Amino acid sequence: MTNRTLIQFFHWYTPADGSLWRQAGEEARRLSEMGITDIWLPPATKGASGRHSVGYDAYDLFDLGEFDQKGSVATKYGTRDELVAAASALADCGIGTIVDVVFNHKMGADEREPVTVRRANPDDRTEIEEQSFKAHAWTRFTFPARGGKYSPYIWDAHCFGGVDHVEDPDAEGIFKLQNEHDLGAWSAEVDDELGNFDYLMGADVEFRNPSVQEELKFWGRWIAEQLPVAGFRLDAAKHIPAWFFRDWVGHIRDTVNADALVIAEYWHPDQEALKAYLEKVDHQLMLFDVGLQHSFHHASRAGAEFDLRTIFDGSLVSAMPDHAVTMIGNHDTQPLQSLETPVEPWFKPLAYALVLLREQGLPCVFHADLYGADYRDVGGDRNEHDINLPAIGCLPALLEARRQFAHGPQTELIDEDSSCIGFVRHGTAEQPGCVVVLANGSDNGKEVALGPDLGARTYRDWLAHRQDTVSTDERGHAHFPVNGGSVSVWVLMD
16 A cells, blocks of 8 residues: 655745746656655746746636736746646656645736725734725736636625725725625634734635635636646635635535545644634645644754653644644745744654654655755845755655555554654555654664564664664564664664
């Protein structure tokens, strides 16, 4: 049985040279041989900043790099034809394409319109001034270059619930649009941060408008006709009513793919908040395990002071493993980005061993960890910084270990030692297992009882972090060592 493994095939600073789609197609065979089964591509639709858009400033959902809009035909990642070719090459290698869905907002409107708005308190969005005023807002999206191809739908002020900029009078802030759909308040079933976290940025989509609901369902069907889609990653789920995604995912499963892999970005470290969201969406999807990513960040900063026995405390994977996508980092957590919680390079091999080789959760590999990344940007201190994210040298070996050895039941290796933990994958009748030991302090190890069925055998470290071997006695007992600040994956010698 193949262990499902996801890769996020981009980072925030992926070069804007239009080459990513071609790279994905060229890497398809290698990724498949590593054991990658699914690839999360960045938003493929045209963003408001055109060729320089990462994709989250959504403009036209139906422009996949085909129309001369926002200063270019291609997106940052390439053209529509290159995207289709890449997805086809990936499918030919058995890799499913996961489409990034950006529904929460639109930016870069084509025209402005007269609107009536009320100002909201940005620190508590439930506080909306009673007095409204008339202004103009950039809320009309006509997509003139596309000319109605694929969809004739025009977005206007009735499709949005709020904006952050109005004109005549000119003002910045958060403004609640008044229309027949807003019911005097923001949408319910969103995160309660800042009172109500419906509004995030740009022209905030009003999901209570039935025509908006139908257009977004149509887009879901349409994109699946353009590409061999294996699933979707849902952006900014904290800001979108849970009832909408419950209905949208159900519609996709009914009309597109009953087995679609759907992962929502509900960025919250609290396990209970994630569990509550899953309840609202009828457990139809998976969530990124934000709490576990934060644990990896703190463990990497604390070193030997961190109690490894607590690494999974409060994580989603410990409570609802079938709904948890485990990860070490992504485009938002990398240095200089909005949710910056990077994991230090020394700890990444340990963290990847904990997500790739364990029984629970769907692991997601980050592009920068496999390929490395170099970039320059302004940080929160308003100074420019040069960032180097080195490729994790043993990551390909860990991916291969997941493919070959991460099989069978799991036994934890946790005792009074807070600086060394491990686990055993016992394998199956057809597939071998492994013994995984990691330490965040000095050289260490675990006494392991594999049982008399295996008898006296010899093991080697698959990662070659240790050059010695381990021999079990006739009862299957042995001490499995690990270097300080490292991980070893012990497998049977041929």
